[in-house]
Amino acid sequence: MASLPPIDVPRGATGEGAFDAPAEELRGVVFETLLRLGDDSLVLGQRLGEWCGHAPSVEVDLSLANMGLDLIGQATLFLNAAGEAEGQGRDGDSLAFRRDVLDFRNCWLVEQPNGDFAQTMARQFLFSTWQKMLFEHLTASSDETIAAIAAKAVKEVTYHAELAAEWVVRLGDGTGESRRRMIEGLDWHWRFVPELFEMDEIAAKAAECGIGADVAKFRADYDARIRAVLAQATLEPPADQRPILGGRRGHHSEHLGHLLAVMQYLPRTYPDATW
Amino acid sequence: MVTILDTDAVWQVLESVADPEIPVVSVVDLGIVRDVGPKRVTITPTYTGCPATQVIERDIRSALDAAGFRDVSIETVLSPPWTTDWITESGKAKLHAYGIAPPSAERTAVCPQCGSAATEEISRFGSTPCKAQWRCRDCLEPFDRFKCH
Numbered sequence: 001m002a003s004l005p006p007i008d009v010p011r012g013a014t015g016e017g018a019f020d021a022p023a024e025e026l027r028g029v030v031f032e033t034l035l036r037l038g039d040d041s042l043v044l045g046q047r048l049g050e051w052c053g054h055a056p057s058v059e060v061d062l063s064l065a066n067m068g069l070d071l072i073g074q075a076t077l078f079l080n081a082a083g084e085a086e087g088q089g090r091d092g093d094s095l096a097f098r099r100d101v102l103d104f105r106n107c108w109l110v111e112q113p114n115g116d117f118a119q120t121m122a123r124q125f126l127f128s129t130w131q132k133m134l135f136e137h138l139t140a141s142s143d144e145t146i147a148a149i150a151a152k153a154v155k156e157v158t159y160h161a162e163l164a165a166e167w168v169v170r171l172g173d174g175t176g177e178s179r180r181r182m183i184e185g186l187d188w189h190w191r192f193v194p195e196l197f198e199m200d201e202i203a204a205k206a207a208e209c210g211i212g213a214d215v216a217k218f219r220a221d222y223d224a225r226i227r228a229v230l231a232q233a234t235l236e237p238p239a240d241q242r243p244i245l246g247g248r249r250g251h252h253s254e255h256l257g258h259l260l261a262v263m264q265y266l267p268r269t270y271p272d273a274t275w
Numbered sequence: 276m277v278t279i280l281d282t283d284a285v286w287q288v289l290e291s292v293a294d295p296e297i298p299v300v301s302v303v304d305l306g307i308v309r310d311v312g313p314k315r316v317t318i319t320p321t322y323t324g325c326p327a328t329q330v331i332e333r334d335i336r337s338a339l340d341a342a343g344f345r346d347v348s349i350e351t352v353l354s355p356p357w358t359t360d361w362i363t364e365s366g367k368a369k370l371h372a373y374g375i376a377p378p379s380a381e382r383t384a385v386c387p388q389c390g391s392a393a394t395e396e397i398s399r400f401g402s403t404p405c406k407a408q409w410r411c412r413d414c415l416e417p418f419d420r421f422k423c424h
Contacts, residue, residue: 073323
């Protein structure tokens with residue numbers, strides 16, 4: 001496998017001249033953890049917003065927009081908290097709209113293009129199932145803000161995971177065409193699942209001090225849940241492919257830049273605009 | 276000096292603040308107001324992304340100001356997370372009368388139009404984050420149901 005880009009250790013974490021290094025390091029880990037959580041929600045929320053007015057039916061349109069809204073609400077909370085943890089005067093808006101693509105910390109799964117409705121639902125199923133389990137663990141985070149946001153958001157995400165699972169079954173066990181499209185959707189996204197369970201240096205440190213979750217703890221539950229829903233949908237799990245990693249360190253697919261260009265257009269063109 | 280009487284008066288003001296999306300219920304009916312203490316009102320959002328949250332805070336602010344409680348601040352808390360269990364009984368009755376099936380643990384909703392229990396879900400999401408779309412199989416009317424949350 002190709003070598004991964006170097007880990008971007010938060011400023012002040014190590015090295016000469018770092019005053020009160022442990023406290024600074026902790027602050028960096030909290031900041032980075034919040035960015036990862038916030039960017040996952042933000043990017044997927046933006047993706048779902050692209051469906052607005054284009055979904056197969058008005059009910060589906062409302063579902064996708066509502067899920068997007070929940071995710072953007074979570075992103076606002078996570079990124080505002082990240083700005084506070086960083087202590088450099090940035091808030092959720094400046095983190096969302098004034099960072100460049102290499103500074104985003106979301107996973108590859110959420111930035112993937114919507115494709116057709118089946119591909120969107122396959123992505124939602126793989127992500128929301130993971131996010132629900134993650135948030136369940138984070139309700140016990142030693143960081144009070146992360147614990148409170150997770151406890152609030154887990155109720156919303158449970159709904160997302162159920163809705164997406166229903167569509168996987170409905171399309172997978174549906175007509176020949178819906179089945180083919182769901183198989184293709186799952187196949188496209190399958191290689192991005194291992195990244196959800198990657199424990200790099202920052203994730204390990206966050207888990208060690210109780211801020212973040214040890215994702216390895218729910219890998220078996222995740223696999224079991226995915227397989228159970230696929231079985232109900234009369235589908236086989238896709239063949240394993242070479243995993244794609246790097247989003248947590250700012251390496252992204254070309255798709256994220258296009259997404260940000262749309263999302264950040266207004267605040268970049270008219271800085272500090274108000275209405 | 277803030278007296279008990281003042282706290283009661285603040286509660287009364289809050290009971291007059293309508294939810295911007297469902298104006299028949301107040302922010303107190305919905306359980307959004309968690310606490311009224313001396314000099315501070317504590318509120319909690321329903322859904323993290325609910326656009327009404329900011330409007331609600333603004334409406335509460337203007338209602339407090341208009342009633343002369345300019346020095347009462349508003350604090351937003353996330354924990355414990357809002358639940359539909361906090362909607363008051365009178366709030367549920369008002370929702371039903373307005374045509375929205377209130378949240379309940381039952382599998383089926385009671386149609387707010389004709390009272391039939393022969394109802395079914397059309398979509399898990401509705402016009403706002405807090406509602407799902409349902410349909411009555413007897414009178415055939417579609418209706419919103421408050422999601423259990």
